[in-house]
Amino acid sequence: MEFINLILSYLISFIEHVITYLGPLGISLLMAIESCNIPLPSEAILPFAGYIVSKGEMNFHVAAWAGALGCVLGSIPSYYLGYFGGRQFLEKYGKYLLISHKDLDDADKWVEKYGDWAFFICRMLPVVRTFISLPAGILRAKKRVFFSLTFLGSLVWCYVLVFVGVKFGQNMEMFKHLWHKFDIFIVVICAILGILYIYKHFKHLKES
Helix, strand or coil: CHHHHHHHHHHHHHHHHHHHHHCHHHHHHHHHHHHCCCCCCHHHHHHHHHHHHHCCCCCHHHHHHHHHHHHHHHHHHHHHHHHHHHHHHHHHHHHHHCCCHHHHHHHHHHHHHHCCHHHHHHCCCCCHHHHCHHHHHHCCCCHHHHHHHHHHHHHHHHHHHHHHHHHHHHCHHHHCCCCCCHHHHHHHHHHHHHHHHHHHHHHHHHHC
């Protein structure tokens, strides 16, 4: 547990530094990394971006759109990995890319149930949103439809999480008697979300 906390501490610090120094570009970069199936949770990225917005250092809409754009950019390599690699390739080598069989199965179920609209719906759901690009590529979904719905679903997700961060920032006075710095509260919340994300991710990978 101590080792996980150490990793998360570095992870949160990395996210904070990237957004602080690169602004909207940093948000896009981090969200692109997440959409490339790398466990860098947007649940930690976007609330911190919202906190920056609450301090007047970034525009609310710019932060959300930067996040959605990053999701689309990160989905491109994942889509083509599924497109050219196919299901068999991912089942055989997915574990080296931190992709479990359950990740693929869950994403397949959503596509089978909702068709193209799964790309929109899944972009607003934790964990599965990261892996939906792979089945889209395997099924050779129409690129224009896939990337359009990916952007729209991601935009909703980004607006919600940035808004959460903004509200935390705007009400920081309420927490001063508990924490000396509001940054600590952000780290605690993000750490909890990050632990849940990473735990589920590696649990599924281990079960593959």
